Structure formats: structure tokens, C-alpha cells
Amino acid sequence: MGQTIVEKIISHNVGRKVKPGDIVTVKADYVMLDDIMMPFIVSKFNEMGFSKVWDPTKVVIICDHMVPASQTDDIRAYHISCDFASKQGITNLHTSDGICHQLMTEAGYVKPGHVVFGTDSHTTTYGSVGAFSTGIGYTEMAAILGTGEVWMRVPSTIKININGTLAPNVMSKDVILKIIGDLTAAGATYKSLEFCGDTIDSMSQSSRTTMANMAIEAGAKCAVFTPDTKTALYCDIELDDFQSSLVGDEDAVYETVLNYKAEDFVPVMAVPSNVDHIVPISELKGIKVNQVFLGSCTNGRLEDLMEAAAILNGKHVAPYVKLIVTPASRKIYMEAMENGTINVLSKAGAIITHPSCGLCCGRTGGILTDDEVVVATNNRNFLGRMGTSKVKIYLASPKSAAATALAGVITEA
Amino acid sequence: MTSFEGRVWLMGDDIDTDIIMPTEYLVYKTIDEMKPYAFSPLRPELAGKIADGDIIVAGNNFGCGSSREQAPEVVKALGIKCVIAKSFARIFFRNAINNGLLLIENADLYDAMVKANAEGKTIKVTVNENIEFDGKTYPIVSLPDNLVEIINAGGLVKAMRKRNGID
Numbered sequence: 001m002g003q004t005i006v007e008k009i010i011s012h013n014v015g016r017k018v019k020p021g022d023i024v025t026v027k028a029d030y031v032m033l034d035d036i037m038m039p040f041i042v043s044k045f046n047e048m049g050f051s052k053v054w055d056p057t058k059v060v061i062i063c064d065h066m067v068p069a070s071q072t073d074d075i076r077a078y079h080i081s082c083d084f085a086s087k088q089g090i091t092n093l094h095t096s097d098g099i100c101h102q103l104m105t106e107a108g109y110v111k112p113g114h115v116v117f118g119t120d121s122h123t124t125t126y127g128s129v130g131a132f133s134t135g136i137g138y139t140e141m142a143a144i145l146g147t148g149e150v151w152m153r154v155p156s157t158i159k160i161n162i163n164g165t166l167a168p169n170v171m172s173k174d175v176i177l178k179i180i181g182d183l184t185a186a187g188a189t190y191k192s193l194e195f196c197g198d199t200i201d202s203m204s205q206s207s208r209t210t211m212a213n214m215a216i217e218a219g220a221k222c223a224v225f226t227p228d229t230k231t232a233l234y235c236d237i238e239l240d241d242f243q244s245s246l247v248g249d250e251d252a253v254y255e256t257v258l259n260y261k262a263e264d265f266v267p268v269m270a271v272p273s274n275v276d277h278i279v280p281i282s283e284l285k286g287i288k289v290n291q292v293f294l295g296s297c298t299n300g301r302l303e304d305l306m307e308a309a310a311i312l313n314g315k316h317v318a319p320y321v322k323l324i325v326t327p328a329s330r331k332i333y334m335e336a337m338e339n340g341t342i343n344v345l346s347k348a349g350a351i352i353t354h355p356s357c358g359l360c361c362g363r364t365g366g367i368l369t370d371d372e373v374v375v376a377t378n379n380r381n382f383l384g385r386m387g388t389s390k391v392k393i394y395l396a397s398p399k400s401a402a403a404t405a406l407a408g409v410i411t412e413a
Numbered sequence: 414m415t416s417f418e419g420r421v422w423l424m425g426d427d428i429d430t431d432i433i434m435p436t437e438y439l440v441y442k443t444i445d446e447m448k449p450y451a452f453s454p455l456r457p458e459l460a461g462k463i464a465d466g467d468i469i470v471a472g473n474n475f476g477c478g479s480s481r482e483q484a485p486e487v488v489k490a491l492g493i494k495c496v497i498a499k500s501f502a503r504i505f506f507r508n509a510i511n512n513g514l515l516l517i518e519n520a521d522l523y524d525a526m527v528k529a530n531a532e533g534k535t536i537k538v539t540v541n542e543n544i545e546f547d548g549k550t551y552p553i554v555s556l557p558d559n560l561v562e563i564i565n566a567g568g569l570v571k572a573m574r575k576r577n578g579i580d
Contacts, residue, residue, distance in 0.1 A: 023559055036439055040482065048573035066440070073440045121480040121504055137482030137508035139569050146573060151559055185427050186474035190503050219477060221503055274427060362436045382431040382454075382478060389454035 002249025004157035005224040006192040009132045012242055013115045020156040020253075027149050028058060029131075030109050032118035033141060034100045035063040035077045036361075040138040041119065041145070042084050050146035053088050059145065060092040060109055061085050062100040065357045070364035098329025098355035101125040101213060101297035104133075106329055111235050112227035112243040117144060122297055122379065124220060127193075127212040128205065129235055130227035130246045135216065155192040155221045156255040158183075159248060162199040164262030169413040171307070172207035173299055173377065173397035175199075175260075176214045177268050181278030182258070189219030191255065194248050199262040200225065205234045206303040213298045214379050217275040267412045269375070270395035273383050281400055281412045289373045289394075292317070292405040293386075295326030295353075296360040296378035299398050302332050302341070304377065308402035309341045311413060312348035318408025323350040324366040326358035348405075362386045375404045416539040419468035419494050422459065423523070423532040424452075428471055429478035430505065434487050436479075444483060444490045451487045465492035468536060472498065472523050476505025485509040495538060499523055510560050511569040519544060522551045 003011065011018050013026045033041055038061065053059050061081050066074035078095070085093040094103055101122050104110050112130035117123065119141045126133035136150070144150050160179060193215050200208065208225050215223030225231075226247045232239050248254075267281045294300070294308050305327065317323045325345050327333040333355050336342045346352055351366070358365030360378040368374055368387035374394070376386070381393035396404070399413035431454065438450045451460040469475075469488070475498035476484060485508045488496065495515035509516050522544055526534070529547060537545040544551040556564070566572035574580045 023557065036436075037481075039442070044570060047570050049577035049579040050573070071440070076442075077440065119480055121478065123480075135480035135504050137480055137485075137504065137511060139482060139511045140507060143569055143573050146577075185477055186500055186502070189474065189500065219474060219502055380429075380431070380478065382429050384435045384437075384454035385431055 001253070002251035004192065004248050004252045004254065005130070005194050005226065005246050006132055006155060006157060006222060008246055009113055009115065010154055012113060018154045020154050022154045023151060024154060025149050025151050026115050028117055028144055029114035030058050030060060030104070030116045031141065031144055032100055032104055032116065032120070032123060033059065033061045034065060034118070034120050035067065035081050036065040037119040037138045038077050038081045038084065041141050042080055044139050044142035045145055048142055048146060053090070053145045054148035056089045059088070059090045060104065061090060062094045062103055063096065064099045065361050066363065067096050067356055068354065096330070098332070099297045099300065099357055102301070102328040105129050105235065106331060108236065111237060112231060112239065112246060117141065117150065121216045122213050124215045124223050125209060125213040125297060127215065127223040128209040128225055129231050130225055130243065132222050132224065134222050153190070155190055157192045157194050158188055159194045159196065159254045159257045160260070161257060162195070162197040162260045162262055164199055166199060166262045166265055169267050169399055170265045171397035171399055172203055172210045174268050175265050176211040177270055177278050177395065178265055180214060180218045180276050183218040185217065185274060185276040186219045188215065190221055193220045193223040195223065195225050196248060201228065204303055205230050206301045209301065210298055217379060267397065267400050269400065269410070270381055272392045272394065273381050275380060275395065281410060284410045285412070287373065287410040289321060289375050289404055289408060289410060291322045291324065291366060291368060291372065291374045292401050293324045293359045293366065293374060293376035293378065294398055294401050295324070295328065295358050297328055298379040299377035300326055300328030300332065302335050304398040305332070305336050305341050305345065308398045309344040311399060311402035312406065313344050315348055315406055317349040317405045321405055321408045322366060323348070323405040324353060324359060325350045326353045326365055327355045329355050359386055375401050375410060377401050416537060417494060418535050418537045419466045420464070420533060420535055421468050421470050421526060421531065422463065423526055424469055424471040424475070426472035427474045427477055430476060430481050430484040431478055433476065433484040434481060439481060439483055444486045447483060447487050448490055451491060460491060463491045463493065466494050467492060468494055468538070469496045470523050470526055471496065473500050475501050477502035480504045482508040482512070485512050485514045489514040497522055497544065510563055513564060513568040515540070517553050519551050519553055522546060525549070
């Protein structure tokens with residue numbers, strides 16, 4: 001009997017062949033702790049009676065939600081993060097380098113085949129390099145810090161097969177939004193999403209990352225892609241035999257197989273206030289916007305900034321519209337400066353912010369008020385996500401966001 | 414077998430963790446400080462009305478969204494005895510168990526209570542057996558053994574304290 005990718009990763013971790021439904025104890029290859037959860041993680045860790053983390057080299061602490069502080073209370077999490085790292089001998093500490101989910105692969109931690117847990121739901125992101133990664137709470141993280149392991153149930157897998165060529169105005173964001181709409185917000189709960197097909201093969205590592213990042217919006221436990229030469233290049237490794245084997249077997253058992261033709265995808269948005277409420281932009285044209293947000297761990301990478309810059313080049317955002325650009329990491333920020341992208345965006349009227357979670361976590365970076373409309377490239381349009389509970393959030397691709405910023409009304413690229 | 418009765422608050426589908434506990438209040442030092450703001454984007458009055466022993470009955474995918482554990486902690490701190498939903502999001506489910514908040518899945522109760530406009534009515538829950546509402550019985554399934562172990566230990570913190578020889 002063959003195996004799906006996630007079954008292979010977990011089997012490798014526990015040293016025996018597993019099947020969906022098995023409850024197993026896995027060892028963490030890395031854990032990711034973000035600033036906003038640190039006060040609670042440390043408090044639970046102490047309460048549990050641990051004094052030392054199981055392996056400081058496998059712990060990564062990232063300050064991204066609240067750096068730089070927008071409110072005086074936020075500073076506490078920063079100090080607790082730095083103090084814990086110092087006391088525990090944790091050198092994998094990022095205090096201002098960018099968003100956790102970008103850094104976990106960009107800074108060279110997560111590799112294909114790893115098992116990773118993070119205190120943030122978008123930890124599914126690292127499936128883009130062929131890792132199993134998922135979000136957990138702070139109590140569970142405290143227990144892993146002490147023991148290095150955690151129980152989990154081996155998920156069943158939904159295979160998503162996409163073949164063909166995407167239209168030029170369609171990005172991987174449109175693809176994953178459409179799939180979430182089809183699956184619904186709970187359609188993949190407890191399950192693994194496995195993406196394959198020649199459309200996926202030809203996608204950049206960055207585009208795949210957008211899709212893995214958003215898998216949680218269908219409730220998925222994880223999302224995995226087969227690591228290939230692009231993945232190896234990005235991770236700066238040569239794939240070993242195990243990593244090369246991370247392909248869904250022909251005779252693997254899938255709970256469902258969904259087949260898509262790339263040509264059928266069109267530019268879409270998730271409309272307020274559910275991520276699975278997906279509408280083609282052709283049906284939304286003309287809705288006035290107050291602000292456009294280009295950033296986040298979903299779509300704040302160099303590719304995203306460059307796609308937006310290509311649309312905005314030599315033009316200017318519409319009167320009264322604010323375009324906020326938040327690069328996902330310092331490395332991306334610097335690359336975008338060096339290749340002229342920041343220059344183009346700034347000339348077009350964009351407000352460029354420091355790399356961080358920014359507006360996506362609703363504390364800083366351009367929060368909005370009642371009845372304002374924002375088109376945003378991040379992953380959630382929940383009530384109150386970006387300011388008051390009456391802000392209307394439309395989720396879109398970087399291309400659609402840029403086109404909308406230029407027009408001042410919702411527009412297709 | 415444990416059984417209890419409680420007054421019901423009805424919530425809809427996809428009640429996400431940003432609704433249960435909005436990000437802006439996550440920086441508060443204690444769960445008690447966050448309590449008044451629970452569910453505020455959707456029903457700002459609700460936190461003030463919930464009393465000890467009340468029960469939340471909801472639709473699909475309760476607790477979807479972010480991994481913030483403040484969400485189940487604050488629900489428990491408000492005095493909610495258990496949450497009954499058609500289904501739960503996975504991270505919320507684990508977090509609730511780790512904190513000793515009882516979650517029960519049932520496919521039919523929510524629709525029956527919405528149809529009867531039954532917010533505020535009392536239901537009876539017999540753990541691992543059934544729920545009684547308006548003269549009808551709704552069966553519930555047992556939790557897997559490994560989860561029962563965590564709950565029996567009194568949550569994950571207590572389980573770890575025991576492991577570390579403190580309690």
C-alpha cells in the first residue's frame with residue numbers, strides 16, 4: 001500500500017509505517033514561537049515545572065506581531081521573548097527581521113521532510129517546502145519545549161491536482177481562494193492538502209508558499225508540496241533520498257481527489273467576512289475602496305511586490321486611496337530596494353512600512369474604521385481583523401490589489 | 414456518568430477566534446482582563462450576560478482561525494460549562510482539551526434549537542452519552558482515550574507537572 005506525502009513524513013519521524021487515524025508521538029525538528037504568544041508560553045512552561053528547553057538549537061523565537069510596538073503594553077512581549085532566549089541559550093532569535101512564516105524557511109530552518117510546530121495557525125506555510133507543519137496553542141508549545149515531542153493524529157489527505165496554464169492576471173492567491181471556496185472554511189478540518197499537477201510544478205516557490213499559508217482557511221491541519229529543484233535551490237540543499245521520495249504514491253489512499261483545469265481559474269476575492277465566500281472580481285467591479293494592503297506572510301514576498309510594481313510603474317494610486325506596502329521580511333525589503341521595486345511603489349504613492357505582520361494582525365500599519373473598505377493580500381477577512389468590526393475586508397492577489405489601488409475601485413488586473 | 418444542566422447561548426457557523434477574542438485584547442496580562450471583550454465583534458453584550466454553568470451551542474467549525482489559546486481560555490473563564498457544535502476547528506479543539514474545556518460534537522441540536530428560537534432555554538448534558546432538549550434526546554460520541562487521559566489529568570499543565578514530579 002502506497003502513502004501520501006504527509007504519511008511518509010510522519011512515518012519517517014516515528015520510524016514505522018503509519019496510516020490515517022493512527023495516534024502517534026512525533027519529535028519536533030523545529031518549533032516556532034511568536035512574540036504575541038511568548039508571555040503565555042513562558043508562563044505555562046514555568047508552571048509545568050520545566051527549567052530547560054529540550055534543545056535550544058531547535059527553538060526559533062520571532063518578534064513580528066508587535067515590533068516596533070504600537071502600544072506601550074506591546075513591549076512586554078518583546079522583553080519576555082529576548083529574556084527567555086537569553087536564559088535558555090536560544091540563538092535563533094529574530095527581533096525585527098520579518099514575519100515568522102517567511103523567516104522559518106528563508107532563514108534556513110525548515111527543510112523538506114521536517115516536522116514543525118508553531119504557535120500561529122499559519123504555520124501550515126512550511127508545507128511549501130515539503131515539510132509537515134501546523135499550528136498549536138501556547139500550552140501545547142510549552143509542553144513541547146520541555147519534552148521535544150507531541151501527540152498527533154495522522155491526517156487523511158485531500159489531493160488537489162491542477163493542470164494547465166493560468167491566465168496572466170491569475171495568481172496562486174486566486175487559485176487557493178477558489179479552492180477554499182469549494183472546500184468551505186471547515187472542508188479540510190483535520191486533513192492534509194496535497195497539491196500536485198503541472199500547474200503546481202511550474203509555480204515559483206513563492207507562489208506555492210501563498211497556497212500552503214492559506215490551507216488553514218479551509219481548516220486543514222497541513223498542506224504539502226513535493227520538494228523539487230526549485231525547493232532545493234530555495235532551501236540551499238541537495239535533496240536526499242528521503243526528501244526525494246516525498247511524492248504521493250500512485251496507490252496511496254486519498255480521501256478525495258479534486259481535479260482543476262488551470263484555465264478555469266479567474267481573478268477572485270474573498271468578500272466580507274468569510275474567507276470561503278469567494279466571488280469573481282468581474283462581479284465586484286466598481287466597489288469604492290479606502291485602502292489597499294500589500295503584504296503579510298501570504299503575499300508580502302518579492303514576487304508579490306514586483307507583480308504589483310509592474311502594474312503601478314509610472315502611475316499613481318487613486319486620489320484619497322492609501323496603498324500600504326509591508327514586505328514580509330528584511331531580506332525581501334532589501335532585495336526590493338536593490339532591484340528598484342520599492343522605488344517604483346513609492347513613486348506610485350505607496351506607504352512602505354517596516355517588515356512585520358503589520359495590518360494583518362490589526363494593531364498597526366494602517367488600521368481602519370467603520371464602513372471603510374480595504375482590499376488586502378493577506379489571509380483573513382474576519383470581523384475586526386483590521387480595525388473596527390465594521391471594516392469591510394476583501395482578500396485579493398497582489399495583481400488585483402495593485403489594479404484596485406490605481407483605480408480606487410475594485411478592479412481586475 | 415457526569416451530567417449537568419445549563420442555559421444555552423446560540424452562536425452561528427464559523428465562529429472564529431478573532432470573534433471569540435479579538436487581537437487587540439490579546440496583550441492583556443490575564444485572561445480575566447480579556448473576559449469583557451469575548452465575542453465583542455459579533456455580540457458585544459454577550460460576555461456580560463454569560464453566567465457560570467451556561468452552555469454555548471453553535472453550528473459548524475466553531476473556533477476556526479488563529480491558534481490563540483486565549484479563545485478557549487476566556488470561554489472557560491466566563492464560566493461556560495461546555496461548547497456543543499456541529500464541528501470544531503482543529504487547533505481550537507486541542508487548545509480546549511489542554512485547558513479542560515469540554516467540547517461536544519452534535520450534528521442536530523443546533524438546528525433544532527435555532528428552529529425553536531431556543532436561546533436562553535435549558536438543556537441537559539450527560540457526558541459521553543447524550544443531550545436532552547425539549548423532550549428529545551441527541552446522542553453524542555465518546556472522546557478518544559488519549560484525550561480522556563489529558564482531561565482526567567486536569568489538563569496538559571497538570572499532566573506535565575505530574576511528569577516533572579511536582580504534583
